[in-house]
Amino acid sequence: MTQTSTQTIGFIGLGQMGQGMAARLIESGHSLIVYNRSQDKCRALAEAGARVAQRPLETVSRGGIVVSMLADDAAVEAVFDDALLAQIGDGGIHLSMSTLGPATASRLAARHRAHGVAYVACPVFGRPDAARAGKLWLCLAGPTSARARLQPLLDAMGQGVHAFGEDPAAANVTKLAGNFLIASAIEAMGEAYSLAEKHGVDASAVHQLLTQTLFACPIYQNYGKAIVEQRFTPPGFTLRLGAKDMRLVQDAARAAEMPMPLASLLGDRFLRMLATGQGNIDWTGLAADQRQAAGLAGTSGHTA
C-alpha cells in the first residue's frame, strides 16, 4: 500500500526502548534490518524475523529509511557519519527518535541536508512497556515532505503524534521540556511525601488524595506510587539517563542565556545520586536522596 510497508526499514540502537519499538514495527508488518553495537541485543528481534546487520551501513539502501534510538548525542553523531549519510543518500530519511539536545539536532540536520537526507526528529514519551505496545507519544519535527512515508511507522509505534514544524530542534526542545517537568514532579513529590512522613502522616494517603483530584494524571499516579513504595528497581528509565537529559536541559538553558533554577537544583540532585553509585535505579529514585537528607533513609525501601 505504502512504500514503507513494502520496503525494508533500518533500525539502529536496541536498548530497552529500541527493542520494544523495533519489535512493534515487525509485529505491524514492517521488514527490519537491525543493528546494535552489542550483537546479543539483536537476538530476540532476529527470532521475530528481523535481519541483523554487522555494520550501520548495512541497515539501509539508497533513498531508504533508517530509524535510530541511541543513548545520547555522541552516539548519534558518531554512527551517522558521512559514510552512512552518503549510503542513505538523496531522498532518504533518518527518523531520529533519541532524546538529543537542540543544538545537536540542528547540527545533524545540516549534515544530513548536505547529503540530500531528510533529518526528522521524533523523540518519544513513554516507558519500555509503552514502546512494546505501540503506545508512545511522538514529538515530531522536520521536513514535511518526509512525513507521508513515515506515517505507517509512526502509526505503529505511537498512540499519537504532536508535530512542531520544520525545524527538528523544536521537537527536541519540547521533549527536554517534558522530561524536565517529569523530573520536577519527582522532586516535588519526594519533598512533599517526606514532609508528610516526618510529621507522622501516611504518605500513601496523601498520594491517594492528590492523585485522585488535582493531580489525576499518569506521571503523578505512577511515579508517585513508586516513590511512596520506594520501588526503584527494575528501572523503567535509569537515573543515569535522567541525569543526561537534565544536562541537556541545562545546556539548552545556557545556550539560550537564561537561568532555570529548578533545573539547577535537579542537576545537583542527579549528580549526588551518580556520585553515590545510584545511577542504575529508576529516576524516581531521586526521592531516595531527599529521604536520606530528611533523615528518613533506611526505614524501608527497595533500592538495592
Next chain:
Amino acid sequence: MTQTSTQTIGFIGLGQMGQGMAARLIESGHSLIVYNRSQDKCRALAEAGARVAQRPLETVSRGGIVVSMLADDAAVEAVFDDALLAQIGDGGIHLSMSTLGPATASRLAARHRAHGVAYVACPVFGRPDAARAGKLWLCLAGPTSARARLQPLLDAMGQGVHAFGEDPAAANVTKLAGNFLIASAIEAMGEAYSLAEKHGVDASAVHQLLTQTLFACPIYQNYGKAIVEQRFTPPGFTLRLGAKDMRLVQDAARAAEMPMPLASLLGDRFLRMLATGQGNIDWTGLAADQRQAAGLAGTSGHTA
C-alpha cells in the same frame, strides 16, 4: 433529618472562598449566622437569607457548630479566643477550613479540648468557583465523634472528603503538601515554557502536548494555560496567599528538621514577587518572574 439541617450554623470569615462556601451552605438548606471583620462582605449573604453577627460570639450558641475560613494562623488564633471557645462550650464543634500550619492546628486543638470543643481541621482544595459550586476537595482530620454532625455540611461544600485520622495537624500537613505540589508545578511550567520560548518554540503547542498526555490533569491544564497566556488577573488565589502557604511549608520543614530545597527556591521566588509589588496577581504569576529573569518580560502579558 439531622441536627445540622435544623440548627443554625455559625460561619466566620467571608473572603472569596468563605463567601462561596457560605452561599453554598445556604443554598443547601442550612441556616447561617455569618461574621466578617469588614461588614460589607456580609451583604450578599444577608440577601440570600443569612443573619449577620456583629461579633464572633454571636455566631454560635452553646454546643453548636461554627465554621471558619480565615486568612491565616494569626487570625484563627485571635478570633477563637477563650471567650469564643467558652461560648461554643462542651459538645460544640469548630470546623476549621483555613490553610494553617500543623503546629498551629495542634495548639488550637489543645485549647479547644480544654473547653470541651471538638477541633476538626478541614482545609480545602479548589478555587472560589469550586467553593461556590460545592465542588471542593475536603481534607479532614479530627475527633471522629464529631464527624456525623458535620457530614451534611461536608456534603454541601465538597465533591469528596479524604480523612486523615484523629489528629487535626495531619490534614494541615496534607493540605500544605498539596499546595507545595501546585506551586512546584507552576515553577516547573514557568521554566519549561520559557525555555521553549527562548528557543523559538511555541509554548502553547508544548503545553498542548504535555497536558493531553503525561500531565492530563486540572493543575497542569488550567494553570499551564494561564502561564502560556500570561493571564494572572483576576486572581483565583493571590500570590500573597501562596507566599504565606510556602512560609508554612518551610516552617513545617524546619520544625521537622528536614531540608526542602525546592520549597526554599519557591520561597525566594515568592519573596521576589512580593518585593516587586506583585502580591495581588494570581500565584500562577510566579511564571512572570521566570520570564523576566529569562529576558522575556515585556513581550506580552496581562499582569497589570
